[in-house]
Amino acid sequence: MLATLLGLDHLVIAVRDLDAAAAEWRALGFTVSPRGLHSPHIGSANHTMMFGEDYLELLGVVAPQPHNEALRAFLSAREGLERAAFTTTDAAAGVAALRARGLAATGPVDFSRPVPLPDGGGAEARFTVFHFPREEAPAGLRVFACQHHTRDAVWVPTLQSHPNGVTRILSALVATEDPAGAAAHLARLIEGTARRDGAFHRVATGPGRADIAFAPRAAIAALARCAEEALPLEGGAGMVLPTRKPRPPALASGTAIIFEEAA
Template identity: 55%
Template sequence: MSLKHIIGLDHVVVTVRDLDAAAEQWRRLGFTVSPRGTHSPILGTGNYTIMFGEDYVELLGILTETEQNKPTRDYLAKREGLERAAFTTDDAAAGADELKARGFEALGPIHFGRPVDLPSGGTGEARFNVFRWPLSEQPGGLRIFACQHLTRETVWIPELLEHANGAKRIIRLEVLAADPKAAAEHLARLIDEPARAEGDGWLVPSGGKRADILFYDAAGFARRYPAAVRDGAATEGAASLVVASDDIDGAKAALGPLATVHDGAVSVAASAANGLIVSFLPQ
């Protein structure tokens, strides 16, 4: 029986050392970036978001050291990059109970919020309930958690949804693993979705029509991306984010000299996107 309160991939968290510099870097890739947000003191983090139709990218940085953000600080001590993925939940408390019933010690739910600058003027608040799978459960080195949006209207703001590169949604999150089959089966157990062989890797759907998560090894990674695109990429863990664009020519123009065209895709080297390859495919 699948998890009743997990809907699919909600967003990915790209953890960075210099938050404002990262926001500017992603603007140069043709993304519309939100105003900076500051999370609750218990979290000690700040963020920028890059919003699509149903999912998004979060750029996250440490503002104040707290117990809650120690795993992120440990990650940043080694590298920048896509540290974790969030799944949408319609009820964080019920979702956490589901995990506990299956023998996983869920952490949370935790309630938090952040102020939001509204395009019409003034300030609103984005509020969330989240729970995490145990930190020991990291398929392919990917941390996972679930997010319940209590105020979607202050997160999915229409003015943030249009991007010069034509980005519309996340197609796939790609993860480097020494044993892709085992990593995929691990995630499949955690979210109750089937794992299957797919090309040169193993794929797990995140649920519904949301993004897939693909696991492959170093050889598969090298076959998928040219060396110039792999520059600055992780040697393990989340390595690439594949995004659908409804304007590939616009994506090429927005990326300019950062664009590498290959195999029907337009990709940006990980060295230009905080350790994460960003690859655009036509929608």
């Protein structure tokens, strides 16, 4: 793995209507955080669903900004799993490492958002991110890295318990007709390794963290028990989440959610 990366940090689900998306995911048994508004130069807002070391983020545009141009382009076509973030220990060092390999990484970019706390108080969550080049998006999944400066303001204990029993992300699922090539592409970007698992080609992201799995849309649709047409032919298509309370797969915000019984 790239020296500054620890593994998958969170998955970004792009949505057009944050309120509707929050209600949709809450109805599936997730504890959804209050809306967070990012710094003005970022131009977006979010809701999160926090687990142990990782989380899901519902992300929407509130003001057009250069920083969210790619997000707006994605939403003009569809909603759904738009990108994956890795935890980085040093965003500036990550940018330098990628540029040394000839990859035109962008960043580091600093931003923040206020966090309402359960006791009625508030905190500020602060981040520094860098993005891999936009054209280096394996099977259309954009990737970036996030350095958390204020973990206690993001991983709030009361937000980490979910009625549906989900505790972490097991896999991010990406649809593509060339799963071997896409997995090799991601492995090259993060200096990781890819392995074949039936129809899926998986890239490990770090110890105890989710993998990213590439497969034809038909294979992901079969796992999600949904029509192929409900998922993109190429791009982020779904996720596998472990739960102590088994439940059938679901579709939310253009994303297939496979609930797998926790071991």
